[in-house]
Amino acid sequence: MSKPTALTLEGHEILFPALPYDINQRAAAATQDSELQNFVNSATLLRDQTRRDQCEATFGEDYDKMRTLAGQIKQHTLDHLDYYLEQFIDAAEAAGTTVHFAVDAVEANKICLDIAKRENVKLCVKSKSMVTEETNLVSDMEDAGIEAIETDLGEFILQLDHDAPSHLVTPMIHKNRESVGRAFERELGVPYTDDPQTLTQIAREHLRDKYQQAEMGVSGGNFMLADSGSLVICTNEGNGRLCTSVPRIHVAFVGIEKLIPGRAWLPMYLKLLSRSAIGSPITVYNHVMTGPKKTDDADGPEQMHIILVDNGRTEVLKPETREMLRCIRCGACLNACPVYRKIGGHSYGSVYSGPIGAILTPVLKGLANYKDLPYVSSLCGACYEACPVKINIPKYLVKLREELIGGHFDKLIDRIFFKVWTMSLKFPWTYRLGGWASARGLRARAKLAGTLKPGDRFTARGWVSHVPGPAAGWTAKRDLATPPAKGFRTWWDEHQKDKGGN
Numbered sequence: 001m002s003k004p005t006a007l008t009l010e011g012h013e014i015l016f017p018a019l020p021y022d023i024n025q026r027a028a029a030a031t032q033d034s035e036l037q038n039f040v041n042s043a044t045l046l047r048d049q050t051r052r053d054q055c056e057a058t059f060g061e062d063y064d065k066m067r068t069l070a071g072q073i074k075q076h077t078l079d080h081l082d083y084y085l086e087q088f089i090d091a092a093e094a095a096g097t098t099v100h101f102a103v104d105a106v107e108a109n110k111i112c113l114d115i116a117k118r119e120n121v122k123l124c125v126k127s128k129s130m131v132t133e134e135t136n137l138v139s140d141m142e143d144a145g146i147e148a149i150e151t152d153l154g155e156f157i158l159q160l161d162h163d164a165p166s167h168l169v170t171p172m173i174h175k176n177r178e179s180v181g182r183a184f185e186r187e188l189g190v191p192y193t194d195d196p197q198t199l200t201q202i203a204r205e206h207l208r209d210k211y212q213q214a215e216m217g218v219s220g221g222n223f224m225l226a227d228s229g230s231l232v233i234c235t236n237e238g239n240g241r242l243c244t245s246v247p248r249i250h251v252a253f254v255g256i257e258k259l260i261p262g263r264a265w266l267p268m269y270l271k272l273l274s275r276s277a278i279g280s281p282i283t284v285y286n287h288v289m290t291g292p293k294k295t296d297d298a299d300g301p302e303q304m305h306i307i308l309v310d311n312g313r314t315e316v317l318k319p320e321t322r323e324m325l326r327c328i329r330c331g332a333c334l335n336a337c338p339v340y341r342k343i344g345g346h347s348y349g350s351v352y353s354g355p356i357g358a359i360l361t362p363v364l365k366g367l368a369n370y371k372d373l374p375y376v377s378s379l380c381g382a383c384y385e386a387c388p389v390k391i392n393i394p395k396y397l398v399k400l401r402e403e404l405i406g407g408h409f410d411k412l413i414d415r416i417f418f419k420v421w422t423m424s425l426k427f428p429w430t431y432r433l434g435g436w437a438s439a440r441g442l443r444a445r446a447k448l449a450g451t452l453k454p455g456d457r458f459t460a461r462g463w464v465s466h467v468p469g470p471a472a473g474w475t476a477k478r479d480l481a482t483p484p485a486k487g488f489r490t491w492w493d494e495h496q497k498d499k500g501g502n
C-alpha cells in the first residue's frame with residue numbers, strides 16, 4: 001500500500017496539506033459539517049468537565065501547586081537533557097535494551113525496517129504512538145512488504161477507514177458509531193451493527209490472533225525514566241501490553257523530550273495524565289518496561305529497542321521555545337479549546353492539533369509552512385488553564401504572531417486598525433468612547449434588522465447578521481450578538497455604590 005495522499009473527513013476527501021499550509025479550506029468544510037461539530041463538541045465538553053471534576057476532587061486547592069511542580073520538573077529535565085539522556089541510555093543498555101538515535105522521520109523508520117528485515121518480520125502489531133504518526137511508519141512498513149496493524153481500537157478503526165487521527169488521546173473523536181459500523185461491514189465483511197459492545201468484540205476477535213502471530217510489536221512511550229532506563233506506556237485497552245510483550249521483538253518510538261528524572265516522580269505524572277486526558281483517576285494499564293525478558297520472567301520480548309527520535313525537537317529545545325516540549329500529550333488543551341471544538345483536529349493539517357499543535361507544528365515544521373496556525377485561537381487562555389504542566393500556550397501564540405508580522409503589518413488597513421486601537425488603549429476616555437460608539441452602532445443595526453425592538457433599552461440583546469468593512473468576515477459565518485445597552489462599566493459603578501450603601 002502506497003502512502004496516502006488524502007484523508008476522508010466524513011465523506012469529504014481532503015488532500016494532505018501542500019506547503020505552505022492554508023487552514024481555510026479545511027476549517028470551512030468542518031464548520032459546515034454540523035454532524036462533525038456535534039460529535040467533537042459534545043465529546044470535548046464532556047472530557048473537559050470530567051477533567052475539572054476529577055482534578056478538583058483529587059487535588060483541591062493543591063492542584064495549581066501540582067501543575068507548577070510537574071511543569072518545573074519537565075523544564076528541569078529539558079534544561080539538562082544531555083545529562084538525563086546519557087543517564088537513560090546507560091541504564092537502558094545495562095538492562096539489555098538496544099538504544100538507537102534518529103535525527104528525523106526517515107532515519108527512525110529505516111532503523112525499524114532494518115531490524116524487521118534482519119529478523120524476517122512479516123507481521124507487526126502496533127499500539128498508539130504519535131511519533132509513528134509523525135514518521136508515517138505504517139505506510140513505510142507496508143511499502144516494505146510488512147503487514148502493520150494498529151491495535152488501539154480508535155486507531156484500528158481509522159486504519160480500516162483510511163483515515164487519520166484528529167485528537168491526541170481520542171484519535172477517532174470525529175467519527176460516530178454508524179460510520180464505524182459501515183467501515184467494519186465494508187472492510188471486515190461482518191454484518192452491519194452500530195452497537196459499541198458488538199463492534200469492540202469484533203475488533204478484539206480480529207486482533208487476538210494477530211498478537212500471537214506477529215514477530216514485532218511497535219509502541220510509543222509516555223515517559224522514559226532516566227535513573228532506571230525504563231519505558232512507561234499508559235493505555236486503557238491493554239493492547240499496548242500485548243504489543244510489547246507477546247511478539248519476540250519490541251521497538252519503541254519515543255520523542256527525546258519524554259524523559260523524567262526517575263520513578264520517584266512517575267506517580268505524580270500518572271495522576272495528572274489520566275485526570276487531564278479523560279478525567280479518570282488512573283489509566284487502566286500503566287506498563288513499566290526495563291529491558292527485554294529476563295531468564296526468570298514469565299513473558300516479554302527477546303529483544304527490546306528504543307528509538308530516540310529528534311525530528312525537529314532540538315530546534316524546539318532552544319530556550320525561547322523549550323517550554324513547549326514539556327507536553328505530556330494529555331489532550332486537555334484540545335478539549336478546552338473553543339476553536340478546536342468547532343473545526344476538529346484535521347483542520348490543523350498536522351499530527352499535533354489543537355492549541356499545542358498550533359504552537360508546536362510551526363516550530364517543528366517551519367513557521368513559514370504553517371503561518372495560519374498561530375492565529376487559530378481566540379487567546380481566551382482556556383488551554384493554559386487546562387494544561388497539567390503549565391505550558392503558557394497563549395504566550396507562544398502571541399510570540400509566533402509577532403514573529404510572523406516581523407513588527408510590521410503589510411496591509412494598509414491592518415496598519416490603520418492597529419494604530420487606532422493602540423491610540424484608544426492609551427487613554428481611558430478614548431477607550432470608553434470607542435466602546436460606547438461600537439455598542440450604539442451595533443444596537444442601531446440590530447434595530448434596523450428588527451432583532452431588537454426600539455423599546456428594548458438596557459439588558460435586551462439583538463443580533464446583527466452583517467457588519468461592513470474588515471469585520472465582515474465575522475458575520476459571514478455567524479450572527480454577532482449586540483452588547484447590552486447597560487455596559488459592564490455602568491454595572492460595576494452601580495454595584496460598587498450598592499456595596500458602599502450596605
Ligand code: SF4
Nearest residue numbers: 327328330331333387
Ligand atoms: S499542551 Fe498541556 S494540555 Fe495540551 S496536550 Fe500538552 S500537556 Fe496536555
